[in-house]
Amino acid sequence: MDQLQLAAVGTAVSIARSFTVLRLRTWSAGYLAEEAKIVVSELATNAVKATGVVDPHPGWGTSSALNLITVRLLGLDDAIVIEVWDAEPTRPMLALPVEDDESGRGLVLVEALARRWGTYAAHGGKVVWAELALFPAGHP
Ligand SMILES: Nc1ncnc2c1ncn2[C@@H]1O[C@H](COP(=O)(O)OP(=O)(O)OP(=O)(O)O)[C@@H](O)[C@H]1O
């Protein structure tokens, strides 16, 4: 298990991505990097949108009221789990985007890439998690 706490600002997303890729490499699961990057980006972006500063050029003083998000990676025997905690207790709902919608696609992507995903209440907020299956040994 490995986790990283980040301020809930836009730049957290790319840090979460790098953290995830580095850890996958140390777990010899670098072949999952592309899927994992998409999943962690969508989950972290949602966490920042729900609890953080979305303005890419926040003004002076904004940082005094920053929430945190936490990215946590779990290595199971046959999967890795990507978890993102944020301080908003409301659980996400899978939206059903219609063709011209420009939003509501993040969790649809997560659903497509992950073997399972879900959410649970934790520490006054909630975790959204997604599980990516590892290939069996010898079948990368
Ligand atoms: N961490 C979260 N906290 C609270 N609500 C969330 C969270 N993640 C998602 N949601 C809710 O679920 C909806 C669907 O999320 P999803 O990521 O699929 O779409 P989106 O973020 O609205 O758009 P997109 O990801 O395409 O930019 C969001 O609009 C939001 O209302």
Ligand SMILES: [Mg+2]
């Ligand atoms: Mg989203």
